[in-house]
Amino acid sequence: MLPTGPPTLAFPSRRAPMDKAEATDADAPVRATDNDAALARLSAVQKHYLADPYISALVPRAHFQQPRPPLINIGTYLRAQGIDELVENWMKTAGEMEDTDEEKKVQIVSLGAGSDTRFWRLAAGPHAAQVAKYVELDLPENTSKKAMAVRKNNAMNSLLGQDVKIEGGGTTLRSQVYNLLPIDLRHPPSTTLATVLPTLLSPTLPTLLLFECVLVYLTPATSDALLRWFVDYFTAPSNVEQRTGVLGAVVYEMFGLGDSFGRVMLNNLKARNVLLPGAEPYPDVASLPQRFLRLNFTSARALTLRHIRHSYISKSELERLTTLEMLDEIEELDLVLEHYAITWGVYIPPGHSEQTKTGWVEWGLKQKVRSRA
Numbered sequence: 303m304l305p306t307g308p309p310t311l312a313f314p315s316r317r318a319p320m321d322k323a324e325a326t327d328a329d330a331p332v333r334a335t336d337n338d339a340a341l342a343r344l345s346a347v348q349k350h351y352l353a354d355p356y357i358s359a360l361v362p363r364a365h366f367q368q369p370r371p372p373l374i375n376i377g378t379y380l381r382a383q384g385i386d387e388l389v390e391n392w393m394k395t396a397g398e399m400e401d402t403d404e405e406k407k408v409q410i411v412s413l414g415a416g417s418d419t420r421f422w423r424l425a426a427g428p429h430a431a432q433v434a435k436y437v438e439l440d441l442p443e444n445t446s447k448k449a450m451a452v453r454k455n456n457a458m459n460s461l462l463g464q465d466v467k468i469e470g471g472g473t474t475l476r477s478q479v480y481n482l483l484p485i486d487l488r489h490p491p492s493t494t495l496a497t498v499l500p501t502l503l504s505p506t507l508p509t510l511l512l513f514e515c516v517l518v519y520l521t522p523a524t525s526d527a528l529l530r531w532f533v534d535y536f537t538a539p540s541n542v543e544q545r546t547g548v549l550g551a552v553v554y555e556m557f558g559l560g561d562s563f564g565r566v567m568l569n570n571l572k573a574r575n576v577l578l579p580g581a582e583p584y585p586d587v588a589s590l591p592q593r594f595l596r597l598n599f600t601s602a603r604a605l606t607l608r609h610i611r612h613s614y615i616s617k618s619e620l621e622r623l624t625t626l627e628m629l630d631e632i633e634e635l636d637l638v639l640e641h642y643a644i645t646w647g648v649y650i651p652p653g654h655s656e657q658t659k660t661g662w663v664e665w666g667l668k669q670k671v672r673s674r675a
Contacts, residue, residue: 331575332519333443336416339515342378343417345370349626351379356419359455360448372627373635377642379623380607381514381554383615384644384667388552389420389510391665393429396508399548399661407434409509409547411499413487413528414516415440417448421480425461433479435502442473442484449475449482487516488524491531504547505536511551517593518555518580525580529597537651548662549649551594556642557584563637587643594647601663602647608639616670 340361346352348369358364369375389410397406412418415438424433440448449472452458459466462477469475475482481502485494503509511532517525529551536549559568559581571578584590591602605614615623629635646666650659 328575329441329443333441334574335515335576336444340417341367342370342374343382346375346378346382349375351375351623351626352382354419354423356422356455356458357417359458360417360419360451372629373631373638375627376611376623376629376635377607377638380610380615380639381642381644384605384607384610385512385514385552385554387614387667388644388646388665389424389512390429391668392508392510392550393432395661395665396548397432399658407432407507409433409435409437409503409507410512411437411439411503411509412512412514413439414513415448415482416444416514418512418514420512422458422461425479434504434507436480437499437502438480438482439485439487440482441486442470445475445482445484446471446473449473452482487528488520491527495528495531500535503535505538507547509536509547509549511549513551513553513555515555517553518578519576521579522583525593526597529594533597533599533649536649546651546653548651548654550662550665551599551647551649553590553593553645554642555580557581557590558586558641560585563641567641590643590645591647593645594649599647599649600659602645603666604643604645605667606640607642607644608636610644610667611639613669614667 340357343352343354343357344361344364344367347354347357361367370378393408396408410420410424410433412420418438421433421436421438424430424436438445438448449468452462452475453466453468462475462480465478467474467476470484473484483498485498487494509532511529517528520528532549532551536546556564556567556578558564559578564581568578584593587604587606590604594602611620644667648662648665650662654662
């Protein structure tokens with residue numbers, strides 16, 4: 303439903319004022335944050351922080367877009383690197399923990415997917431065959447724009463396979479593996495998720511949920527309802543003796559906005575008619591895993607982007623980054639990165655062996671270097 307936002311929303315926006323149509327559309331300011339995120343990713347790709355041959359297809363007039371400042375590029379890189387590693391490690395863990403080739407496959411659900419290109423990067427990579435289903439959910443205005451862009455791009459379209467359908471007046475794209483669906487996540491899951499996902503997702507396969515700057519735009523009660531629906535789905539098989547799939551979730555968003563930095567961020571966003579009701583329950587990084595633990599997830603952990611930069615990026619990669627752009631505002635960078643975090647949690651339904659439980663609980667980011675903070 304609600305799209306992603308860049309890691310520097312605390313700073314004044316360069317967006318032009320909303321036109322008349324946007325001003326009468328209450329969701330337009332939040333949907334516009336997906337454009338910010340896509341431009342930030344495009345900039346990071348252009349500056350060689352990241353490799354992504356597909357993002358330019360989802361950014362109008364991509365060749366005319368100006369690069370973002372180094373601080374934004376680094377924040378975008380850390381966000382992408384952390385989530386990419388979590389997804390890759392999820393797939394590796396499934397391959398190691400599950401018994402048969404079919405069980406080693408995974409399902410990924412990206413909620414508020416926006417202009418994310420992860421499916422195509424996976425589909426063109428070495429683990430493509432391991433993805434059983436990939437589902438993206440977003441508001442219909444975003445899904446229709448994305449479906450049209452994908453169908454116009456030969457490289458992206460070819461990775462969808464042969465049986466591709468456009469439905470719902472252009473808001474829905476379906477293929478054998480990839481499915482793009484229009485859903486408003488603010489509505490009860492019983493009237494949204496329950497009407498489409500059971501026909502796509504198997505409750506017996508390891509399934510990973512991705513929330514990139516999504517839950518922060520929702521009320522805490524709405525976020526809890528979304529996560530609870532997935533937990534219930536993976537613990538209610540027709541046969542109570544049946545082993546069900548492991549459920550994982552990754553959340554990337556801002557937190558700890560009660561200090562002066564956070565107040566500046568909130569005021570700047572409020573000026574754009576963007577509110578962050580989902581940030582209030584999380585005053586510090588220690589509070590972030592509680593989102594999962596109080597909903598009966600087996601384990602959960604959170605790291606700030608600052609911590610990831612200092613301890614979870616290899617020395618050689620850090621050295622490569624320093625050659626890309628000059629960055630003088632290290633203190634400013636650390637301040638921004640300290641207000642963004644990646645949180646991950648895993649729910650292991652009953653029926654799994656202790657060895658399997660241990661393997662899944664260890665899923666996560668792996669420390670690369672000793673912290674210099």
